[in-house]
Amino acid sequence: MSTGSARGGGHWTKTVGGDVRSEPEGTGPEQSRPSAAADDPDERSQASDAGAEPAQGPSKKGKKQGSFWKELPVLIGVALVLALIIKTFVVQAFYIPSESMENTLLVGDRVLVNKLVYHTRDIERGDVVVFSGLDSWDLEVDYAEPSNPVSKVLRAIGSTFGVVPGEKDYIKRVIGVPGDRVRCCDAQSRITVNGVPLDEKSYLYTDPETGEQNKPSDIPFDATVGKGQLWVMGDHRELSHDSRNHRGDPGGGTIPVSRVIGRAFVIVWPLDRIDTLPIPKTFDKAAAAAFPVALGLIGAVPITLIRRVGAGGRHVGA
Structure with missing residues (x-):
């Protein structure tokens, strides 16, 4: 004899021997067991905190403003x-x-x-x-x-x-x-x-x-x-x-x-x-x-030099 269960379409199907039984969702084995977290207020609080965003430190905007003034x-x-x-x-x-x-x-x-x-x-x-x-x-x-x-x-x-x-x-x-x-x-x-x-x-x-x-x-x-x-x-x-x-x-x-x-x-x-x-x-x-x-x-410079060289040559030649 085999026993199994499967979820489908909002119902549970349960096979016992050769018979197939359908049960409404929420009545299956998982739902039938009471949750310890549901009964424990501390655990409910921890579960709630786990779903929330982690608390932030000092404001990033405040840090930026302080850095700017520095x-x-x-x-x-x-x-x-x-x-x-x-x-x-x-x-x-x-x-x-x-x-x-x-x-x-x-x-x-x-x-x-x-x-x-x-x-x-x-x-x-x-x-x-x-x-x-x-x-x-x-x-x-x-x-x-x-x-x-x-x-x-x-x-x-x-x-x-x-x-x-x-x-x-x-x-x-x-x-x-x-x-x-x-x-x-x-x-x-x-x-x-x-x-x-x-x-x-x-x-x-x-x-x-x-x-x-x-x-x-x-x-x-x-x-x-x-x-x-x-x-x-x-x-x-x-x-x-x-x-x-x-x-x-x-x-x-x-x-x-x-x-x-x-x-x-x-x-x-x-x-x-x-x-x-x-x-x-x-x-x-x-x-x-x-x-x-x-x-x-500018032109007078080379002319003057030529005259001086010429005068020097005549003097040497003399």
């Missing part, structure tokens, strides 16, 4: 170091403190100065340059001396990032480069460079109310720019302290090329004044006039 000073420090490196070697922002470059640059404008450009090319006539006038040029704007060390530090930081003006940094337009002869004025009251008159109407200061434009200069001058020097002037000629006002300097009013910090190439603030600072086309003619002179100087 890393923030480091991030700020890295950003400041990178900004200082860029400012020192690549590009620096400058604040315009005076009216000497109006209407090209207004008081409160911020410009970016390219410090690398003159490592790849020479300074050109018409460039707007920032240079240091330390120990040689008078201040164009009076500054109140900071009253305490904290103010001094804040002022130094602001000057570094172009938020406040530097006390000895100037911004002017290059009129003459080494070898140029700059004069004022010709019969039509124009400045000439190497005998070529400049058409300065595109950048000289114009009064916005009257429309009257500055004269090229009320101060006459006639200077030849020496080696390693520059002749610079502001676009607002009536208010600019520039090469015309420093004629007693060793360079005769010129500034050393070595004092040039870089070329101002764009206005970045305020937003409604964002613009580039290109070289006016009038300076192309002055450059073209200087080119044959340079070629003549």
Whole structure:
């Protein structure tokens, strides 16, 4: 005799001998035995806990927030170091403190100065340059001396990032480069460079109310720019302290090329004044006039050498 059971379709089938019996589900042998876990409250609690998610430790969000605040000073420090490196070697922002470059640059404008450009090319006539006038040029704007060390530090930081003006940094337009002869004025009251008159109407200061434009200069001058020097002037000629006002300097009013910090190439603030600072086309003619002179100087070198060699030969032959 065989006895077996099988589940199917919600009923139990039970075979006893040759007979097959069907019983409703829930009455089989598994269900007929009482569950110890059902009667034991502790085991029911453990079974319930086993089905729940394991309890978590401290909040991951809290850990992330704490980590962020710890890393923030480091991030700020890295950003400041990178900004200082860029400012020192690549590009620096400058604040315009005076009216000497109006209407090209207004008081409160911020410009970016390219410090690398003159490592790849020479300074050109018409460039707007920032240079240091330390120990040689008078201040164009009076500054109140900071009253305490904290103010001094804040002022130094602001000057570094172009938020406040530097006390000895100037911004002017290059009129003459080494070898140029700059004069004022010709019969039509124009400045000439190497005998070529400049058409300065595109950048000289114009009064916005009257429309009257500055004269090229009320101060006459006639200077030849020496080696390693520059002749610079502001676009607002009536208010600019520039090469015309420093004629007693060793360079005769010129500034050393070595004092040039870089070329101002764009206005970045305020937003409604964002613009580039290109070289006016009038300076192309002055450059073209200087080119044959340079070629003549280059050509004179071999001719002079030939003459000296010839003179030496005659002397030896004698």
